[in-house]
Amino acid sequence: MSKQLTIQGLQCERGERVLFSDLSFTVEPGQLCHLNGANGSGKTTLLRTIAGYTLPYAGTVSWNEKPATLSNSSYTQAYRYVGHQNGLKKSLNARENLEFFQQLYGLNASSDSVTSALETLKINDKSQLSIRDLSQGQQRKIALARLLLGSSDLWILDEPFTSLDLASRNLIENLMQQHLHQEGSIILTTHHPLVNIPSGSIHVIELDRE
Amino acid sequence: MSFNWFKYSSPASFYGISHSIIKAASGIAIILCIVGLYWGFAKTPDILTDQKEYYRILFIHVPAAWMSMWLYVTLVFWAVTGLIFNTRLSYMMAAATAPTGALFAFLTIWTGAFWGKTSWGVWWDWDPRMTSMLILLFIYIGYIALQNSIADTRRADRASALLALVGVICIPVIYLSINCPDPYQCAALHQQSSLKQIEKNILIAMFIMLFATWAYSFAIITHRLRSIILEREKRTQWAQDIVRDKA
Amino acid sequence: MLKRDLLLAVRNYNDVLIGLFFFIVVVALIPISLNESTQILPRLAPGLVWIAALLSSILSLARLFEEDHADGSLDLILSSGSVYQCVLAKVAAHWLVTGLPLTLISPLIGLAYNLHGEQLSTLFMSLLVGTPVLSCIGAIGAALTTGLRSGSSIIALIVLPLNIPVMVYGAAAVRSSINSPDNVMTYLLLLTAMLIIAVVFAPIATAAALKISND
Numbered sequence: 001m002s003k004q005l006t007i008q009g010l011q012c013e014r015g016e017r018v019l020f021s022d023l024s025f026t027v028e029p030g031q032l033c034h035l036n037g038a039n040g041s042g043k044t045t046l047l048r049t050i051a052g053y054t055l056p057y058a059g060t061v062s063w064n065e066k067p068a069t070l071s072n073s074s075y076t077q078a079y080r081y082v083g084h085q086n087g088l089k090k091s092l093n094a095r096e097n098l099e100f101f102q103q104l105y106g107l108n109a110s111s112d113s114v115t116s117a118l119e120t121l122k123i124n125d126k127s128q129l130s131i132r133d134l135s136q137g138q139q140r141k142i143a144l145a146r147l148l149l150g151s152s153d154l155w156i157l158d159e160p161f162t163s164l165d166l167a168s169r170n171l172i173e174n175l176m177q178q179h180l181h182q183e184g185s186i187i188l189t190t191h192h193p194l195v196n197i198p199s200g201s202i203h204v205i206e207l208d209r210e
Numbered sequence: 211m212s213f214n215w216f217k218y219s220s221p222a223s224f225y226g227i228s229h230s231i232i233k234a235a236s237g238i239a240i241i242l243c244i245v246g247l248y249w250g251f252a253k254t255p256d257i258l259t260d261q262k263e264y265y266r267i268l269f270i271h272v273p274a275a276w277m278s279m280w281l282y283v284t285l286v287f288w289a290v291t292g293l294i295f296n297t298r299l300s301y302m303m304a305a306a307t308a309p310t311g312a313l314f315a316f317l318t319i320w321t322g323a324f325w326g327k328t329s330w331g332v333w334w335d336w337d338p339r340m341t342s343m344l345i346l347l348f349i350y351i352g353y354i355a356l357q358n359s360i361a362d363t364r365r366a367d368r369a370s371a372l373l374a375l376v377g378v379i380c381i382p383v384i385y386l387s388i389n390c391p392d393p394y395q396c397a398a399l400h401q402q403s404s405l406k407q408i409e410k411n412i413l414i415a416m417f418i419m420l421f422a423t424w425a426y427s428f429a430i431i432t433h434r435l436r437s438i439i440l441e442r443e444k445r446t447q448w449a450q451d452i453v454r455d456k457a
Numbered sequence: 458m459l460k461r462d463l464l465l466a467v468r469n470y471n472d473v474l475i476g477l478f479f480f481i482v483v484v485a486l487i488p489i490s491l492n493e494s495t496q497i498l499p500r501l502a503p504g505l506v507w508i509a510a511l512l513s514s515i516l517s518l519a520r521l522f523e524e525d526h527a528d529g530s531l532d533l534i535l536s537s538g539s540v541y542q543c544v545l546a547k548v549a550a551h552w553l554v555t556g557l558p559l560t561l562i563s564p565l566i567g568l569a570y571n572l573h574g575e576q577l578s579t580l581f582m583s584l585l586v587g588t589p590v591l592s593c594i595g596a597i598g599a600a601l602t603t604g605l606r607s608g609s610s611i612i613a614l615i616v617l618p619l620n621i622p623v624m625v626y627g628a629a630a631v632r633s634s635i636n637s638p639d640n641v642m643t644y645l646l647l648l649t650a651m652l653i654i655a656v657v658f659a660p661i662a663t664a665a666a667l668k669i670s671n672d
Contacts, residue, residue, distance in 0.1 A: 048532075146533075
C-alpha cells in the first residue's frame with residue numbers, strides 16, 4: 001500500500017479571494033515537500049486543507065487513494081499537524097500537555113514515551129514547569145514533541161522553526177531526516193533554509209501566481 | 211432521456227431564469243390579493259359567531275401564520291440540502307427565505323394583537339399559540355443574527371444551516387412544552403379552529419389570501435436571491451457582465 | 458479528558474466563582490427590586506431560579522471553546538478520533554463548574570424564597586437533572602459562535618429559545634411541588650428524558666459546529 005498524498009485540482013479561497021486554483025501535486029513516502037510563497041499566498045490555508053480542517057472550494061486531497069478528510073480516521077491517525085499555534089494549554093505543564101496528546105492520538109498513556117520525546121528534544125528538565133513559564137522556543141519544541149509520540153506517516157508543519165535557535169533547528173532537521181529515512185513524508189512551510197536534508201528528497205512547490 | 215437536475219443549481223443559470231419567475235409570481239400575488247380581499251370584504255358575513263367585522267383581519271393573520279411556519283420548513287430544507295450536497299445556491303435560498311419568514315411571524319403577532327384587542331380585550335395574552343409564534347420569531351432572528359455576524363460567507367452559510375437544523379429538532383419539544391406545561395392537561399388552544407365550522411366564503415377568501423402570500427413570498431424571496439447571487443458572484447465574469455449591461 | 462478540562466477549570470477557579478455569584482446576585486436582586494412581602498416569593502421562586510440558572514449558564518458558555526480555538530488545540534481535537542468524547546468532557550466540565558455548584562446552593566436560595574421541605578428537594582432535583590441539559594444545548598451555540606467577535610451576545614440569542622422546554626418543565630416541577638405534589642415525578646422524568654436525548658445528540662451537533670467554525 002503506497003502512503004501517498006495526492007492533491008488534485010485544488011482551489012482554496014479566503015474572504016472571497018482565490019488563493020490558488022488548479023493545484024496538483026503528490027508527496028511520496030520519503031519525500032519532503034517544501035511550500036514556497038510570499039505572505040498571503042495561501043501556504044497555511046493549503047496545509048490546513050491538507051489536514052482536513054478547511055474544505056477546498058474545488059478539487060480533492062487524497063491519502064492512499066481515499067479522500068483525506070477529518071472523517072477518514074485512518075488518515076487523521078496517519079498524520080501529525082503542528083500549526084502556527086502550538087496547541088498547548090498554558091496552565092498545564094509539558095508532561096500533562098503531551099499526555100493529553102497521547103490520548104488524542106489514541107495511544108496508550110505512557111510516561112516513558114513522553115519522557116523519551118522530551119529527552120530527544122533536550123527539554124526534559126523543563127517538563128514540570130507550566131507552559132506559561134517557558135520561552136517561545138521551548139514552547140515550540142514541546143509542540144514539535146508531538147511528532148515523536150507514536151508513529152506517523154505524514155508530518156504537516158507550518159513554520160516549524162519559528163523562534164527556535166540554531167541548535168534546535170538542526171535537531172529538528174535531523175529528526176525530519178530520520179522520519180524521511182523511515183519512509184515517512186513531510187509537507188512544510190518555512191522561511192529558514194533546510195541545510196541538513198539532501199536536496200534530492202526535497203520537492204519544492206511554488207504557490208505564487210505570476 | 212436524462213435531465214440534469216443540477217443544472218439550475220448553478221447560480222448563473224438560475225439567475226437567467228429568475229427574472230421571469232419574479233414577474234409571474236408577483237403578478238399572481240397582486241391578482242390573488244385583490245380577489246382575496248374583495249371576496250373577504252364583500253362576500254363574507256359581517257358577523258362571525260360573536261365577533262363583528264373586525265374578524266376580517268384573519269385574512270391576513272391566518273395566511274401569515276401559515277406562511278411563517280411553512281417558510282421555516284423550506285428554510286431547513288434548503289439548509290440541509292446545502293449541508294449534504296454542498297450546493298451554494300441552496301445556502302443562498304435559505305438565507306433569502308429567512309427575512310420573509312421573520313416578517314410573516316412578526317405580521318402574525320402584530321395582526322393577532324389587533325384581533326386580540328377587539329375580541330379578547332387585550333393586546334397580548336400568554337396563550338400557547340401566541341408564545342409559539344413569538345419563539346418562532348426568536349429562532350428566525352437567531353438564524354439571521356448568526357448569519358450576519360460571520361464574515362466568511364461559507365462559514366456563515368454552514369453554521370446557520372446547522373442552527374436551522376438544530377432548531378427544527380427542538381421546535382416540536384418547544385411547541386409541546388408551551389402547549390402542555392402540564393402534561394396531564396394540555397392547555398386549551400386559542401379556540402378549537404375547526405375548518406369545517408367556518409363559513410364557506412370566509413374559507414374561500416382565506417385560501418385565496420394564502421395563495422397570494424405564497425406567491426408574494428415566492429416573488430420576494432427570488433428577488434432577494436438575485437441580489438445575494440450578484441453580491442456573492444461578483445468576481446465571476448457573468449455577474450460582471452450583468453452589472454455592466456444594467457449600467 | 459474530563460480530568461484535563463477539570464484541571465484547567467480548577468486552575469482558573471475564578472470563573473467558577475463568577476458564575477456562581479452571578480446566579481446568587483440575580484436571585485437576590487429580584488426580591489429586592491420587587492419589594493414584595495415574602496408571601497408572594499414562593500410563587501415566583503420556580504421561574505426566577507430557573508431563569509437565573511439559565512443566564513448564569515450562558516454567561517460562561519461564550520468561553521467554552523474560545524481558548525481551544527485561540528491556542529490551536531481545537532485543531533488537534535478535531536483531527537483526533539475522539540471528538541465526541543472531548544466535546545462531552547468539555548460539556549461535563551462546564552456543568553461541574555457552573556451547573557453543579559449552583560444546584561448545590563439552590564436549597565439555600567429556596568429557603569430565602571420561603572420554600573420548604575419537599576419543595577426544596579424538588580428544586581434541587583430539577584436543577585440537578587435540568588442544568589446539564591442547559592450545558593449540552595449551550596455547547597452547540599458556543600461551538601457555532603467560536604472565534605466570532607460578537608460571540609457572547611449572539612450565543613444568548615441562539616441558545617435561550619432552544620432552552621425554553623427545560624426552563625418550562627424545570628419551573629413546572631417546582632411549581633407543582635407547591636400545588637400538586639403528585640405531579641412532580643412526571644416533570645422530573647420529562648427532564649431526565651431531555652437529558653438523555655441531549656447527552657446523546659448535542660455533542661454530535663456540537664462537533665459538527667466546531668468543524669464548521671474551525672474552517
